[in-house]
Amino acid sequence: MNPEVLLSVQDLHVSFGAVEAVRGLSFDVREGEVLAVVGESGAGKSLTARALLGMPPREATVTGSVRMGSYELVGARHSVRAALWGRRLALVPQDALSALSPVHPVADQLAAAVRSVDRVSRKAARARAVAALEEVGIAADQARAYPHEFSGGMRQRAVIAMAMLHSPALVVADEPTTAQDPETQRQILDLLAHRSEATGTTLVLVTHDLPTVREHADRVLVMYAGRLVEEGPVEEVFARPRAPYTAGLLASAPRKGRGAVTSSGSAAGRDQPQRTRRQRLPSIPGTPPNPSDLPLGCAFAPRCPLADATRCRTERPEPETHDGRTVACHRWRELPDHPAELFLESV
Amino acid sequence: MTPLLDVRDLVVRHGSRTTVDQVSFEIAPGETLGLIGPSGCGKSSTAMAVLQLRRPDSGEVWFDGRELTSLDERRLRPLRPAMQPVFQDPYGSLSPRHRIRDAIAEPLRVQGSWDSASGPERVAELLEQVGLDPSHGDRRPHELSGGQCQRAGIARALACGPKLLVLDEPVSALDPSLRAGILNLLAELQERLGLGYLFICHDMALVRHFCDRVAEMRDGRLVRTAPLP
Numbered sequence: 001m002n003p004e005v006l007l008s009v010q011d012l013h014v015s016f017g018a019v020e021a022v023r024g025l026s027f028d029v030r031e032g033e034v035l036a037v038v039g040e041s042g043a044g045k046s047l048t049a050r051a052l053l054g055m056p057p058r059e060a061t062v063t064g065s066v067r068m069g070s071y072e073l074v075g076a077r078h079s080v081r082a083a084l085w086g087r088r089l090a091l092v093p094q095d096a097l098s099a100l101s102p103v104h105p106v107a108d109q110l111a112a113a114v115r116s117v118d119r120v121s122r123k124a125a126r127a128r129a130v131a132a133l134e135e136v137g138i139a140a141d142q143a144r145a146y147p148h149e150f151s152g153g154m155r156q157r158a159v160i161a162m163a164m165l166h167s168p169a170l171v172v173a174d175e176p177t178t179a180q181d182p183e184t185q186r187q188i189l190d191l192l193a194h195r196s197e198a199t200g201t202t203l204v205l206v207t208h209d210l211p212t213v214r215e216h217a218d219r220v221l222v223m224y225a226g227r228l229v230e231e232g233p234v235e236e237v238f239a240r241p242r243a244p245y246t247a248g249l250l251a252s253a254p255r256k257g258r259g260a261v262t263s264s265g266s267a268a269g270r271d272q273p274q275r276t277r278r279q280r281l282p283s284i285p286g287t288p289p290n291p292s293d294l295p296l297g298c299a300f301a302p303r304c305p306l307a308d309a310t311r312c313r314t315e316r317p318e319p320e321t322h323d324g325r326t327v328a329c330h331r332w333r334e335l336p337d338h339p340a341e342l343f344l345e346s347v
Numbered sequence: 348m349t350p351l352l353d354v355r356d357l358v359v360r361h362g363s364r365t366t367v368d369q370v371s372f373e374i375a376p377g378e379t380l381g382l383i384g385p386s387g388c389g390k391s392s393t394a395m396a397v398l399q400l401r402r403p404d405s406g407e408v409w410f411d412g413r414e415l416t417s418l419d420e421r422r423l424r425p426l427r428p429a430m431q432p433v434f435q436d437p438y439g440s441l442s443p444r445h446r447i448r449d450a451i452a453e454p455l456r457v458q459g460s461w462d463s464a465s466g467p468e469r470v471a472e473l474l475e476q477v478g479l480d481p482s483h484g485d486r487r488p489h490e491l492s493g494g495q496c497q498r499a500g501i502a503r504a505l506a507c508g509p510k511l512l513v514l515d516e517p518v519s520a521l522d523p524s525l526r527a528g529i530l531n532l533l534a535e536l537q538e539r540l541g542l543g544y545l546f547i548c549h550d551m552a553l554v555r556h557f558c559d560r561v562a563e564m565r566d567g568r569l570v571r572t573a574p575l576p
Contacts, residue, residue, distance in 0.1 A: 040522040181386040181549050208523055211552070252527035254556035280534065281556065283527030287492040303524075 006031045006202050007052065007170060012064035012074075014047045014056060014226075019292045021047050023226040024064070026319070027326075029170065034193065034203045036217035036234070038210070038249075040288050044226040046094075049174045049206045053089050054081040068170070086117045090163035092173040092192065096155035100147040106158050107133060107143035113162050132161040136191060153184040160192055167199040174206045189216050210253050214238055222246050225289050225299035227316075232325035242327040244307075245300045247339035251282035282343035298330065305342040306331045349412065351376045351543040352397065352430075352511055357406035359392045366392040367403070368567040376510065377537065379544040381558035381575075383551060389567040390547045394513045397545065398430055399423060411510060428458055428507035435516035437496035441488045447499045448474070448484030454506045473502040478532055494525035498532065505536070511543045519550070530557055 007029040014022035022044040029035050029052075039045040050056045052066055054073035066073040071084060093099040101109055110129035114120065120128075130143050136157040147155055156176060163171050173192055177185040193216055196203045205217055213220050213234060220237050222230040222245065230243040241247040286303040289295060297314045301307040311330050319328040336342065350373035359367035367389045374380045382390050396403040399415050408415040410430060415423060434440040441450050448470045455461045455469065471481040477498040488496050497517065504512055514533070518526040534557070537544060548554050554561050555575055563571040 040524060182551070183385055210523070249523055253523065254552045280531045281527040283531055284524040285528070287494055287525065288522060 003030045003032055005029070007066065007068045009048075009052070010065040010067075012048065012051055012066065013062065014044065014051055015061050016059060021060075021226050021291055022051070025223075025226070025228055027221055027228065027231060029202060029204060030219075031169075031202055032200065033218040034196070034205060034216055036213040036220045037204060037206045037223065038208060038213055038220055039223035040208060042225075042288055042291055043223040044291075045206050045208075045223050046174055048223070049091075049172045049204065052170075052204060053091055053172055054084065055091070086113065086168065087166050088169045090166075090168040090171050092156075092160055092163045092171060092176045094175040094178055096152070096159045097147060099159050100155060102147055105144050105146055106138075106150065110158070110162050110165065113165055117166050128165070132165055133158065136161045136195070152180055153187060156180070156184075156188050157191060160188070160195060164195050164199055164201065168201060170202045170204065171196060172204045172206070175208070176205075177207075177209075177212070185212070192216075210238075210249065222249075225294060226291065227299065228319050228326065228328055229300070230325075230327045230329075231319075236325060241339065242325065242332045242335060243300075243329045244304045244331075244335060244339065244342070245284075245329075247335060248282070248284040248303075248343050251340035251343050252284060254281060280344065282340045284343060306334060350374060350409075351378075351411060352545070353407075353409035354393075354397060355407040355409070357393065357396055357408065358404045359389070359396050359401065360404045361392075366567050367396060370406075370564070370567075370569045372562050372569065372572060374511065374543045374545060376543050377541045378560070379537065379546050379558045381554035381561040382545060382547045382564060383549060383554050383561055384564035385549065388564045390549075390564055391515055392567075393564070394432070394515050394545065394547055398432055398513055399427075400432075428454070429509050430511045430513065431504035431507055431509040432513045432515060433497075433500050433504050433517050435520050437493045437500055437520065438488050440500050441496060441503075443488055445487070446484065447479075447486055447488070447491070450499065451484070451503045451506055454503060458507060469506075473506055474499075476505065476536070477502040478528075492525070493521050494528060497521060497525075497529055501529075501532065501536070505540075509542065511545070513545045513547075515547045516549070517546075518553070519548070533557075 005028045010026050012022055012025040013020060025048060037045045037048060047056065051062055054076055056062050062074050064074060071080065073081065100106065107126065107129045110132055111125040114125040114128050130140050133143050134140060138154060138157060150158065176192065177188050180188065189212060192203065207213060217234050219232065220234050221228060222243065224245050230237060230241065230246045237246060238250060241250055284303055289299055295302055298312045298317050301312040317328045317330045319326045352374040355371050357367055357370040358365065370393055372380060382393065384390055395401040397408055403416055413426060451470050451473055452461065452466060455466060470484060474481050474484055479495060479498050483491065483495060518529050521529065536542060546558055558575055560572065560574050562569055
């Protein structure tokens with residue numbers, strides 16, 4: 001049935017003083033899958049990613065549990081975490097330029113990463129570094145170059161090669177393509193998917209880009225204001241979202257090959273040059289909440305067209321699981337068949 | 348109908364590199380042209396040259412019946428209010444030290460059209476037009492969300508009574524749940540005011556939704572201009 005659970009997160013909280021950025025998050029990462037973690041800035045997705053790797057920011061307080069096999073990563077001593085990094089867990093960072101040292105050639109940095117885990121000669125480490133770079137499409141004669149001599153896409157490929165050096169069980173990619181143009185983005189994501197398949201690595205992909213999720217992930221976890229909103233297989237969630245927030249996000253993103261995402265009306269006359277302007281995109285009203293000033297009940301309620309004045313405003317919805325899908329919303333059963341219409345009125 | 352903007356053989360060089368190479372296109376009043384292409388292909392250089400913020404090395408820019416590249420700064424100045432930019436970074440395009448209402452009033456002051464009796468009312472009207480509350484005018488950019496800041500940036504562009512807006516990736520720095528709201532606002536303003544838009548973007552799905560025609564750039568050249576079905 002279900003593949004084995006590689007990593008299990010239970011009631012994860014990450015806070016900075018009185019401000020709670022991740023507020024009780026539970027989910028599993030299963031072996032061999034690509035799990036996308038989606039959310040807007042401030043939703044807590046990057047902090048969640050860091051917590052999975054046992055590398056939260058120093059000033060953060062983390063409680064709850066992140067278990068990988070027999071290891072507990074929350075509160076683990078540095079030696080325990082360091083023993084996992086590289087071998088079992090690896091990070092593909094958002095900003096490859098600051099992840100690489102500006103004063104060493106790229107191949108030397110990969111060779112150092114080889115030797116941080118395996119006791120091999122410098123020469124052997126170098127050979128492995130060059131081979132790893134070749135696998136991501138960086139030729140041997142370019143390996144001597146410094147990071148600033150690489151394009152953004154090449155730097156990102158180099159840090160992917162570095163993360164994959166020891167075929168780790170889990171790679172967490174934290175917005176690996178945010179700063180790149182679409183062509184480079186596609187190349188990087190294809191490479192990530194391809195390399196993790198080749199090495200049998202499980203991938204957690206943190207992103208706010210829905211087309212990326214649709215194309216590359218098996219399951220998706222949607223976060224809002226530090227909590228889980230919805231989780232499930234990508235195809236099912238995209239075809240029939242259960243949480244109003246997910247529905248709004250999906251409805252408001254223009255899709256390839258379509259004028260606008262309207263469920264009822266069809267595209268107006270083709271010869272009309274003003275077609276696009278007549279159709280409004282569905283949009284989510286309001287703005288994401290401030291983590292230091294969250295509403296009492298459901299954090300999305302102030303922006304939610306389905307929210308009622310009582311329960312949604314006073315009681316936090318807890319995640320509930322039905323048919324392999326999890327949703328945290330009091331009123332998910334009342335979401336209409338064409339939820340895009342809910343978001344059409346608001347400009 | 349004569350085009351609002353007619354760009355002919357535009358060339359911009361940076362040192363020995365030609366960043367914009369013989370680019371030509373037109374925009375009619377009330378029309379949106381999407382300019383698409385990978386980063387570094389010259390989209391933003393084209394925008395800067397159209398706005399005469401960086402004078403092109405050769406080519407012509409006809410705007411509202413006048414040729415801009417042959418005009419000196421003094422003659423150009425009265426025409427500038429009619430073509431306004433909206434930038435990608437909503438916080439970076441507003442001064443952190445100015446209150447929103449002062450940022451919106453500034454173009455009116457610079458143009459000499461500020462009137463202390465009707466000015467504040469005009470600012471409140473502009474705020475309302477972009478979906479902000481007049482009370483937002485008292486705030487500074489860091490007290491607003493990215494989407495609200497972008498609305499303030501649009502209000503400032505509208506203050507001059509423009510005919511053309513050059514939108515340089517106006518939603519790519521925004522959170523996904525806020526993008527649709529800004530696009531809807533821009534569409535509504537266009538309908539109401541008959542504005543022409545040059546919409547720079549690297550997301551084809553967005554361009555398809557938002558634009559009437561698309562022009563694709565690659566390595567400084569325009570490789571394709573096509574109407575969108």
